[in-house]
Amino acid sequence: MREIIIIGSGPAGYTAAIYAARANLRPLLIASSVEAGGELMKTTEVENYPGFADGIQGPDLMMAMQAQAERFGTEIVLDDVTKLELDGEVKRVTLGNGDVYEALAVIFATGSAYRKLGIDDEDRMSGHGVSWCATCDGFFFRQKTIAVVGGGDSAMEEATFLTRFAEKVYVIHRKDSLRASKTMQDRAFNDPKIEFLWNKEVVHIYGDELVTGIGVMDTVDGTESTIDLSGLFIAIGADPRTHLVHGQLDLNPDGTIAVAGRSSRTNITGVFAAGDVIDPTYRQAVTAAGSGTVAALDAEHYLAGLPKELLAKAESQSVTV
Structure with missing residues (x-):
């Protein structure tokens, strides 16, 4: 004992x-x-x-x-x-x-x-452009273009925080409205560095040594497009x-x-x-x-x-x- x-x-x-x-x-x-x-x-x-x-x-x-x-x-x-x-x-x-x-x-x-997206290369690129913690890794993306996945308070907080470092922050959400509180939404909506991509779902992560871009699918019509960026922050809980x-x-x-x-x-x-x-x-x-x-x-x-x-x-x- x-x-x-x-x-x-x-x-x-x-x-x-x-x-x-x-x-x-x-x-x-x-x-x-x-x-x-x-x-x-x-x-x-x-x-x-x-x-x-x-x-x-x-x-x-x-x-x-x-x-x-x-x-x-x-x-x-x-x-x-x-x-x-x-x-x-x-x-x-x-x-x-x-x-x-x-x-x-x-x-x-x-x-x-x-929580993970469950897509190919998510784990492989962890620490090489894919992150689950803006406070931990935001500093590494000064003057870069990055994206945050999520629609809750955590995602809005991460996106707003990341504007301190990044040149541009996409917020990618699979629906056409957020579940975040109104205060957090307003803060993100009013930030000139943040752009919202509605009805979008990340389906691919591109890059060898570091993330170079992502592929997103439109959840309404199923079309796919590519976004060039250096970092992907996953904030889905x-x-x-x-x-x-x-x-x-x-x-x-x-x-x-x-x-x-x-x-x-x-x-x-x-x-x-x-x-x-x-x-x-x-x-x-x-x-x-x-x-x-x-x-x-x-x-x-x-x-x-x-x-x-x-x-x-x-x-x-x-x-x-």
Whole structure:
């Protein structure tokens, strides 16, 4: 039995592990068998994470976080969680290989997944002109022509933000009206750098090393046309990875895990959540890392209040059952 298990290996999970390990809680971190490191493993240059004046590659940042967590004693397992039993003092975590781990506290930091268009070359060109984060990548498109796909508040916010850098921003929407709030619509409509392409759907992405253009289809008459541009920002939403806790942890209307106030405490005692899985708004590496800090400190305080004999049992055991 462990004192604490952390599920997820993005900035929130690794930061929680660093804090928990430095508190001598001997955390076990369950990373993914295929996606260890989270979304930043698919990102190229990261220039807005504090401490790196010249920027850092996304995978390098995550490997540095992993090394730091391991340096303080975090044990990392590369496997997928298939089942969680969170009720009671002792939590049980089942992995894909059949191993079952027990812990007194669990931090759930599985992040979120950006929704994709589902077209050819979308993944291949990720980080090479295709992006899901204007705040992360807008800087790289100074004086360029780019496009934003989407019709909600997030898409309007992304498009407006990107006008700080780009020469021209197309907003591509598959319908003839937006679902964004009137305030966000008006802001985008009044921006001279933004041009709306109605009833259009992106069906192709062109380019070898970098994006050079896109192919769009008219959703009314089916005709296709080509647009020359350097960047494509996809803003059609993100889904928190909460499938493992459905029916156990309370969720907000937007699908994120509900926590108490600014804490990481969920509706189940001893279970904490951190990172994008509780954050529908900011979804930045640095905010996720801060959230992981909160979760580790909340878990540490929770464990300190448990019966000494239970803690002694967890401290003396580190085995699979």
